[in-house]
Amino acid sequence: MIELFNIYWIFFKIGLFTIGGGLAAIPLLQNEALTRGWVTKARFADMIAVSQSTPGPIGINLATYVGFNEMGIVGSIVATIGMVTPSIIIICAIAKFLKHFNENKIVRGVFLGLRPAVTGLIASAAFSIALIAIFNIDMFKLTGNIIDLFNLKAVALFVIFMYATNKWKYHPIFYIIIGGLAGLLIL
Known part of the structure; x- marks a missing residue:
């Protein structure tokens, strides 16, 4: 209680x-x-x-x-x-x-x-x-490798979705569904 x-x-x-x-x-x-x-x-x-x-x-x-x-x-x-x-x-x-x-x-x-x-x-x-x-600070701390600082798949999805939402004016729900599916499949 x-x-x-x-x-x-x-x-x-x-x-x-x-x-x-x-x-x-x-x-x-x-x-x-x-x-x-x-x-x-x-x-x-x-x-x-x-x-x-x-x-x-x-x-x-x-x-x-x-x-x-x-x-x-x-x-x-x-x-x-x-x-x-x-x-x-x-x-x-x-x-x-x-x-x-x-x-x-x-x-x-x-x-x-x-x-x-x-x-x-x-x-x-x-x-x-x-x-x-987007950032993987814990992995970067372990390896010290600058490429490990970034979650490259998440960065790629971010860039793709920023481009897509600016280029094509679909309803936000469309992008939410596609983003959720992409996240499940890719990340």
């Missing part, structure tokens, strides 16, 4: 301090999951890939996945509820004062000031994912 409350509280705090959507939650989720030993860096990268390619917000999907990883279905439910509780509380409080809230100069200023912070959190998440997916 204490473990369930602990999971709820951890995800409640993440949900409370995540402003800007699920991508902004990735650094907080990564910090908690790695420091608590819930997952490895590689496993976390896989969780991000699965969470990004399944329906729903990535932060909620990650919370559900981590909760399930730790305590099964009950853990996934508790983690998800913990993640969304702050948003529900805040939305209910704001809804009461919504008309005046949007017109308040201070509130507009706060949200304007939060944009760079959210951008920074998303950039941090992208950098963390790139470090895990």
Whole structure:
């Protein structure tokens, strides 16, 4: 029971301090999951890939996945509820004062000031994912060979998909499915 409350509280705090959507939650989720030993860096990268390619917000999907990883279905439910509780509380409080809230100069200023912070959190998440997916720092440390620093298959897929998404404007789901299949077959 204490473990369930602990999971709820951890995800409640993440949900409370995540402003800007699920991508902004990735650094907080990564910090908690790695420091608590819930997952490895590689496993976390896989969780991000699965969470990004399944329906729903990535932060909620990650919370559900981590909760399930730790305590099964009950853990996934508790983690998800913990993640969304702050948003529900805040939305209910704001809804009461919504008309005046949007017109308040201070509130507009706060949200304007939060944009760079959210951008920074998303950039941090992208950098963390790139470090895990594209670079193989552990192998480089073992061999000292510069070519071992890069996961060449992942780099090749990255370049191919960057080219393809810029050249052909297919629906993102098409690229998610193709990328998932390519990852399963190649990596």
